[in-house]
Amino acid sequence: MREESAGQSVILACSALKKMYRRILVSGGDAMYSKSDQLDSATGKVLFIHLDGSMELIASRLEKRRGHFMAPKLLQSQFDTLEPLSALENFITVSLEKSVSEIVSEIEKSLHLEKCFSTAVSELDAH
Numbered sequence: 001m002r003e004e005s006a007g008q009s010v011i012l013a014c015s016a017l018k019k020m021y022r023r024i025l026v027s028g029g030d031a032m033y034s035k036s037d038q039l040d041s042a043t044g045k046v047l048f049i050h051l052d053g054s055m056e057l058i059a060s061r062l063e064k065r066r067g068h069f070m071a072p073k074l075l076q077s078q079f080d081t082l083e084p085l086s087a088l089e090n091f092i093t094v095s096l097e098k099s100v101s102e103i104v105s106e107i108e109k110s111l112h113l114e115k116c117f118s119t120a121v122s123e124l125d126a127h
Contacts, residue, residue: 012025017082017083018083019089026046047091047110048085048089048090048091049091049094049107049110050085050091050093050094051096052093052094053097055075059075092110
């Protein structure tokens, strides 16, 4: 990855519901052709954050969104597709029962970051 070679960190938001998608994020596109279930040595460089919440909680949040591409009627398919993260994957689980600022704080602690998202979080909490 270009950012890694430049000594930069990257935060990427995506669903990565399937283990194969997560393997590609860790190991690159060649992971699609590997028959091995092993993750490569780059696993420790990628931290997956599993935002955990009930279907009811997530559905209620989706209903409140305006102009978002994710239609609430697709939520069941997302839950059906999700392949739980395994012990071999580098991940944390964060409860969606918490406020946005608590979620961000927990993620920052896991990433060992300073409070770099405080302005964005304040704006999200206001909505």
